[in-house]
Amino acid sequence: MxxxxxxxxxxxxxxxxxxxxxxxxxxxxxxxxxxxxxxxxxxxxxxxxxxxxxxxxxxxxxxxxxxxxxxxxxxxxxxxxxxxxxxxxxxxxxxxxxxxxxxxxxQSFRLLACRVIERDTSNWWNSVLVDRGWSDDPHLAPDQPVVTPRGVVGKTGTVGRSTTRVMLISDENCKVSVLTEGAGARGILLGDTPVNA
Structure with missing residues (x-):
């Protein structure tokens, strides 16, 4: 098995x-x-x-x-x-x-270039201080015109040794003798604010 x-x-x-x-x-x-x-x-x-x-x-x-x-x-x-x-x-x-x-x-007259160095903040429209004085040009004196290529700016005020205060034409006390271009009329240019009486 x-x-x-x-x-x-x-x-x-x-x-x-x-x-x-x-x-x-x-x-x-x-x-x-x-x-x-x-x-x-x-x-x-x-x-x-x-x-x-x-x-x-x-x-x-x-x-x-x-x-x-x-x-x-x-x-x-x-x-x-x-x-x-x-x-x-x-x-x-x-x-x-x-x-x-x-x-x-x-221009036929002598120019003296200048730069604004100060603006009177209390009376903004009346005057500026420029960086030229009698030491830059001995002929610089008060009441001379200040002009730019765009026209009259104002006139010289107090002239110092190296700076001059410029009264702007917008000042009511500024009076500048002018001659108109077209007619040649002479006149006085006054500031645009009324003069105090």
Whole structure:
């Protein structure tokens, strides 16, 4: 009987081996399919989340770059606006100087260029202080006309060594002898505020 048991065991082992070999591909395919169907939604979700995270990180990097670029452009804008203001100032000053030079060349009398260095804040319309005095020109004296290329400004008042007080034509006490261009009529130019009686 022991031989019968050996044959029976060998036969069962052979049947089991053939069964495993025959059905193994089906089991493996089924296992693969179950695994793929179980894991693929998770893998897809993970891949999508990772892609969105990568896009978000890239957007943050781009935002930082754009923010830095924006700061640089704002600074450049401020610098250029300042430069434009300086150039406008210099252009206007250059035009004023050209106007003054042309004015000086057209005049038959001697001119002395000056600059306003002070304006009386208590009486804004009455007088200014200019940066020329008798040390700049010994002929400078009170009651001389003060003119610009646009016309009469006023007349000299107190003349000091390096400064002169100019009474403006808007001062009611300023009286300047004038000659009209068209008719050649002579007259006295008075300030536009009424004279106190």
């Amino acid at each position: 022991s031989r019968a048991w050996v044959f029976l065991g060998s036969g069962l082992a052979l049947v089991a081996a053939v069964t495993v070999l025959f059905f193994a591909p089906i089991t493996t395919r089924w296992t693969e399919r179950v695994t793929i169907e179980t894991i693929s939604p998770v893998a897809r979700a993970w891949g999508g989340a990772k892609a969105k995270w990568d896009d978000f990180r890239q957007s943050l990097r781009q935002f930082d770059v754009l923010e830095e670029e924006n700061r640089n452009l704002r600074a450049e804008n401020v610098r250029l606006q300042t430069e434009i203001r300086q150039l406008d100032y210099l252009r206007n000053e250059n035009e004023r100087f050209r106007e003054m030079l042309a004015f000086r060349d057209q």
